[in-house]
Amino acid sequence: xxxxxxxxxxxxxxxxxxxxxxxxxxxxxxxxxxxxxxxxxxxxxxxxxxxxxxxxxxxxxxxxxxxxxxxxxxxxxxxxxxxxxxxxxxxxxxxxxxxxxxxxxxxxxxxxxxxxxxxxxxxxxxxxxxxxxxxxxxxxxxxxxxxxxxxxxxxxxxxxxxxxxxxxxxxxxxxxxxxxxxxxxxxxxxxxxxxxxxxxxxxxxxxxxxxxxxxxxxxxxxxxxxxxxxxxxxxxxxxxxxxxxxxxxxxxxxxxxxxxxxxxxxxxxxxxxxxxxxxxxxxxxxxxxx
Amino acid sequence: xxxxxxxxxxxxxxxxxxxxxxxxxxxxxxxxxxxxxxxxxxxxxxxxxxxxxxxxxxxxxxxxxxxxxxxxxxxxxxxxxxxxxxxxxxxxxxxxxxxxxxxxxxxxxxxxxxxxxxxxxxxxxxxxxxxxxxxxxxxxxxxxxxxxxxxxxxxxxxxxxxxxxxxxxxxxxxxxxxxxxxxxxxxxxxxxxxxxxxxxxxxxxxxxxxxxxxxxxxxxxxxxxxxxxxxxxxxxxxxxxxxxxxxxxxx
Numbered sequence: 228x229x230x231x232x233x234x235x236x237x238x239x240x241x242x243x244x245x246x247x248x249x250x251x252x253x254x255x256x257x258x259x260x261x262x263x264x265x266x267x268x269x270x271x272x273x274x275x276x277x278x279x280x281x282x283x284x285x286x287x288x289x290x291x292x293x294x295x296x297x298x299x300x301x302x303x304x305x306x307x308x309x310x311x312x313x314x315x316x317x318x319x320x321x322x323x324x325x326x327x328x329x330x331x332x333x334x335x336x337x338x339x340x341x342x343x344x345x346x347x348x349x350x351x352x353x354x355x356x357x358x359x360x361x362x363x364x365x366x367x368x369x370x371x372x373x374x375x376x377x378x379x380x381x382x383x384x385x386x387x388x389x390x391x392x393x394x395x396x397x398x399x400x401x402x403x404x405x406x407x408x409x410x411x412x413x414x415x416x417x418x419x420x421x422x423x424x425x426x427x428x429x430x431x432x433x434x435x436x437x438x439x440x441x442x443x444x445x446x447x448x449x450x451x452x453x454x455x456x457x458x459x460x461x462x463x464x465x466x467x468x469x470x471x472x473x474x475x476x477x478x479x480x481x482x483x484x485x486x487x488x489x490x491x492x493x494x495x496x497x498x499x500x501x502x503x504x505x506x507x508x509x510x511x512x513x514x515x516x517x
Numbered sequence: 518x519x520x521x522x523x524x525x526x527x528x529x530x531x532x533x534x535x536x537x538x539x540x541x542x543x544x545x546x547x548x549x550x551x552x553x554x555x556x557x558x559x560x561x562x563x564x565x566x567x568x569x570x571x572x573x574x575x576x577x578x579x580x581x582x583x584x585x586x587x588x589x590x591x592x593x594x595x596x597x598x599x600x601x602x603x604x605x606x607x608x609x610x611x612x613x614x615x616x617x618x619x620x621x622x623x624x625x626x627x628x629x630x631x632x633x634x635x636x637x638x639x640x641x642x643x644x645x646x647x648x649x650x651x652x653x654x655x656x657x658x659x660x661x662x663x664x665x666x667x668x669x670x671x672x673x674x675x676x677x678x679x680x681x682x683x684x685x686x687x688x689x690x691x692x693x694x695x696x697x698x699x700x701x702x703x704x705x706x707x708x709x710x711x712x713x714x715x716x717x718x719x720x721x722x723x724x725x726x727x728x729x730x731x732x733x734x735x736x737x738x739x740x741x742x743x744x745x746x747x748x749x750x751x752x753x754x755x756x757x758x759x760x761x762x763x764x765x766x767x768x
Contacts, residue, residue, distance in 0.1 A: 236626065427633075431610030436637065
């Protein structure tokens with residue numbers, strides 16, 4: 228191979244995967260992707276949960292006598308089914324009630340001594356129907372109690388929303404930390420290559436030329452990092468979304484094309500932050516030299 | 518003002534002009550004081566003086582590694598003390614420097630070190646190959662062009678440093694003890710190279726202790742630095758010994 232066909236040796240030697248930067252960037256990229264995946268999964272889940280609970284109530288009928296209880300349930304179902312403000316009425320079966328009780332009391336089986344209240348789930352056409360429902364229920368059964376789902380699931384939805392925002396903030400901060408790693412690395416290399424920089428200056432290199440060399444070096448290291456971290460993060464995220472698909476109650480909303488696009492934007496965003504930050508840091512430092 | 522060159526005009530013909538220049542590092546005292554001289558275009562100058570006299574500081578001002586603490590330096594018709602930082606590279610590209618400690622980039626081959634000024638100037642690889650190979654052949658390093666500085670002897674490193682300094686045909690060549698590590702034959706060859714460049718218009722400034730070297734360039738001028746000042750304001754030592762002998766002979 229002739230000399231002309233050879234690529235000139237880079238003026239700043241690259242460390243590649245032997246150096247710590249690609250690995251730190253890889254970890255940060257992976258964490259940013261996982262955090263964003265969490266945010267993308269939690270936000271629609273919280274929205275879905277809010278949508279499910281805002282118009283839903285449960286009517287509990289705590290009547291000990293089974294005959295009276297069944298009668299109250301039947302009357303309520305018949306009346307509410309035809310009510311204009313009600314969209315759907317569903318009476319929980321005995322087995323569902325016992326399954327719920329099992330979770331709290333252990334295996335209650337067919338224990339006849341244990342009296343369970345009847346529960347009717349009602350979906351309202353809109354939240355405005357709540358007052359009419361309470362009034363109508365009281366007329367049919369004074370013992371019945373109307374419990375809006377929002378009273379106990381609302382804080383959960385709110386918590387999920389908060390967690391979603393926190394996860395998004397963590398994703399953003401992690402991306403910025405990856406940029407900071409690139410800046411620290413560039414500054415450290417700047418000190419380490421001070422002699423080379425002096426020579427470059429003295430043979431007439433401009434700050435922009437030197438900064439471009441550092442920029443290329445940071446870009447090479449960061450590309451390794453975002454490729455490794457991004458690949459790992461993507462695999463873990465796909466696994467996470469796949470698992471979420473199995474979650475009941477329609478909470479699993481992750482894995483949409485939009486979510487995947489946002490996730491795939493993380494590596495190039497980190498690369499851009501790292502290269503831009505390193506360039507600024509190097510130019511600032513070079514400005515202090517003669 | 519002490520005009521070192523024979524009869525320099527105040528401007529136009531001067532490539533470099535120092536007017537009452539002082540230099541201090543940080544908060545220490547001045548390492549150079551009240552230095553005034555002019556270098557004519559196409560002149561050949563030797564800078565001599567004992568160690569610690571301020572030769573290296575003077576050279577640093579000449580190759581724009583430092584700005585003066587006071588006074589005025591005019592170079593290439595511009596006040597370099599007031600020059601904007603972004604304009605410095607353009608000035609430095611007209612100056613070739615041979616450092617006493619060579620200052621080669623250790624991970625670059627001899628070829629890449631010599632090619633550096635041309636690459637910085639933006640020449641493409643095809644235009645670099647010929648001149649750099651030719652220059653390395655000239656300093657007898659053609660077969661070793663791919664060697665790293667660490668595998669070269671002191672003399673070979675010095676020849677690489679000289680090749681790097683002259684490859685871009687600078688207007689001003691500054692050399693700090695350029696023949697300190699080479700054999701006498703190579704010293705003569707290098708001096709011939711400097712002379713050749715000088716004949717083609719390059720102003721050459723060589724800091725050296727080597728009297729023999731000074732004697733080989735009869736028309737050269739001597740700048741003597743002592744205790745941070747240009748000594749010999751009377752001009753008694755203005756010319757190197759050979760010139761003085763020649764002048765005495767003529768008289």
